[in-house]
Amino acid sequence: MYSLRTIIYGTPEYEASLALRDEIMRKPMGLCIYDEDFSWEKEALVLGLFQGNDLIGTCTMSSKGDEYKLEYICVDPAHQRQGLGMQMLRQLEETARSQGGKKILMDARVTAQPFYEAAGYHILGDIYYLSYAPVPHYHMEKDL
Secondary structure (H helix, E strand, C coil): CEEEEEECCCCHHHHHHHHHHHHHHHHHHCCCHHHCCCHHHHHCEEEEEEECCEEEEEEEEEEECCEEEEEEEEECHHHCCCCHHHHHHHHHHHHHHHCCCCEEEEEEEHHHHHHHHHCCCEEEEEEEEECCEEEEEEEEEEEC
């Protein structure tokens, strides 16, 4: 059984979310998430997807006015392709809507484009690279 719950910045669960993101999203590129400043996540919504007490997925969303930004979403590879990422994405969308959000924006890896398009997001512009994640990305958005 899976549970999705809010993670508070600075807690052991938050540290576990950083470790999971590092393992899935940074180490494969030869990078380390601990070299980045995540103090801005004090104000962000961080969700954790748990199987029992084990964190198997996490996502983060920030906001500015009625625009929200999906910052991260990742699921442990052993649990991917089970709809869990979509479950987390839908929860973020519902939260943004309930808080008056009009749009969600993101920097999506090109490899994740089909996932986000299946959820109703569309590409804005050409491929680009982020300094902290030097793999091809698209700006994507969805009106809520």
